[in-house]
Amino acid sequence: MTNGPAADGPAAYGLALEDAALDGNAIGGLLIEIFGTEMTTATGTCGTCGTVSQVAELAVYLRGLDTVVRCRGCDSALMVFVPVRGITCVDLQGLISLTTS
């Protein structure tokens, strides 16, 4: 087998590699850094479609140094984290609420 996409990898399940998002578990450390507490069990409500999700279950995309967290219901960006000169810029405008348990 070559080093190309595995025959039984994501493509075989009908998902393009770009779609293979992570979830909120993967950024657990970043979230503790930002919010000062465990956030994977926090619940977020999407400001666009109203879907309520635990942060651990949201779709997370790591793009270089940037992190985008999206609603699984409508794909809207709920949380965006961008490091700029040693400071993390946090955009939570996609959320209508974020509640820790």
Added chain:
Amino acid sequence: MAGTAVRGRLTWQTATVGSVIDETPTARTLLLDVAGWPGHRGGQHVDIRLTADDGYQAERAYSIASAPGEPLAITVERLEDGEVSPYLTQEARAGDEFEVRGPIGGYFVWQPAFGGPLLLLAGGSGIVPLRAILRYRGLIGSSVPVRLLYSSRRLQDVIYRAELDHAGDGVEVIHALTRSQPAGWTGYARRVDDQMLAEVAWPAADKPLAYACGPTSFVETVAAGLVRLGYPPVRVRTERFGATGQ
């Protein structure tokens, strides 16, 4: 008590590699010494940070492979085009140091109060946090019934194989080998699908709790399949490892 409340910010600590265990041709367990390690829960992970001589840093998250009370251990699968896994699986030796922060995670954890029966679904290296949960269950003497469905490419890729072969009372391990099977193999020889889930999963009426971990494609397939079998979504916990091409 191990890893309950997180007080303040997480800090990067120095981890010293104590010893390494080659689990499979591509997976290695590293036992780590971290001064003042606060303990951890089964299912949690740590962030690892490597710093090169030129100052370049790479950070990755790895699930903790050991149970609460056991020394901190991670099991790393080598990715062909990986930046960090080739070092951890082929270069790192006892005495080497890198940075670690953790434990992290409050969602993909299990404790007896959550109940069961437990359905654990592992795709490739997704077995790591589930094995920590299994070891924890064994350590506390829980009798919650467990079924583990573990999908791997080939038999030689099965991590913790000997340990899982002797998983103990109340734990049933079902393997699916997706790419090739040894002669005489009578187990599943294909990727997980709805039919397999219907045969393996606890009936929804038993009010089971499911944990699915592995490549994103695997987790999405099993989670959707379990919901179709009547599992409430809130009773299916998921941890996605991304597109590792399992």
